[in-house]
Amino acid sequence: MLADLLQTIVENSPGAKGAILMGFDGIAVMQHVAAGYEDTDIESLAMEYSFRFIDLRKAAEALDMGDMTDITIKAERGTVIVRVLSEEYFVALLLGQAGHFGKSRWMLRSNAQALSSQLT
Amino acid sequence: MLADLLQTIVENSPGAKGAILMGFDGIAVMQHVAAGYEDTDIESLAMEYSFRFIDLRKAAEALDMGDMTDITIKAERGTVIVRVLSEEYFVALLLGQAGHFGKSRWMLRSNAQALSSQLT
Numbered sequence: 001m002l003a004d005l006l007q008t009i010v011e012n013s014p015g016a017k018g019a020i021l022m023g024f025d026g027i028a029v030m031q032h033v034a035a036g037y038e039d040t041d042i043e044s045l046a047m048e049y050s051f052r053f054i055d056l057r058k059a060a061e062a063l064d065m066g067d068m069t070d071i072t073i074k075a076e077r078g079t080v081i082v083r084v085l086s087e088e089y090f091v092a093l094l095l096g097q098a099g100h101f102g103k104s105r106w107m108l109r110s111n112a113q114a115l116s117s118q119l120t
Numbered sequence: 121m122l123a124d125l126l127q128t129i130v131e132n133s134p135g136a137k138g139a140i141l142m143g144f145d146g147i148a149v150m151q152h153v154a155a156g157y158e159d160t161d162i163e164s165l166a167m168e169y170s171f172r173f174i175d176l177r178k179a180a181e182a183l184d185m186g187d188m189t190d191i192t193i194k195a196e197r198g199t200v201i202v203r204v205l206s207e208e209y210f211v212a213l214l215l216g217q218a219g220h221f222g223k224s225r226w227m228l229r230s231n232a233q234a235l236s237s238q239l240t
Contacts, residue, residue, distance in 0.1 A: 045183050048179045048182065048183060049179055055175070056172055059168045059172060063164075063168060066196025066197040066198075067195060068195045069195060069196065071191075071193055072192040073176055073180065073190075073191055074190040075180040075187060075188045075189060077184070
């Protein structure tokens with residue numbers, strides 16, 4: 001189940017506020033927000049980024065880097081980790097702190113296949 | 121010296137093809153390309169991304185994440201690691217493989233202050 005997978009990702013990612021599965025067209029499929037972060041508008045955040053991700057993907061293709069697979073954006077008060085699932089979809093994880101995110105990135109990767117298989 | 125710093129970053133980053141210091145306006149300050157990768161057009165690559173980085177920075181600010189500090193873009197045949205140095209400048213490192221990039225990211229970070237101080 002998509003909801004369970006997103007919950008697993010969030011609960012096993014230190015500092016995670018939430019995760020969202022979204023189309024590159026900015027339409028959310030499903031999301032899970034961590035306990036205590038119910039007011040986090042992860043959908044607006046992912047929408048804000050989704051069109052920019054398309055631009056980044058086009059740039060990677062234009063530069064002969066092949067298909068884009070991952071994006072990480074770190075800022076003072078948050079980190080967004082993105083795993084591209086397919087031509088249409090990506091999963092994004094929002095971390096509240098800008099600290100270490102190795103485990104979180106691994107959680108996204110290790111669940112990417114399961115998420116993708118639910119989308120077909 | 122900027123050139124020496126970029127060379128240090130490239131030579132100590134496994135799989136690095138080159139590094140470039142660029143303004144967010146797409147104008148390159150200086151670059152260093154690794155031996156054997158002289159035909160890598162890292163300036164065009166960074167230019168292609170620079171305007172998109174401005175969009176990502178604006179999004180982070182709009183989402184109350186504060187100043188954007190780092191961007192990583194992984195694709196099938198390359199990884200771009202970016203460290204924001206100031207309002208005006210960033211340094212980007214191009215890795216030829218999409219493997220581990222922890223040391224490379226650390227090289228960018230540990231040299232960021234020295235690079236910035238050369239820009240003022």
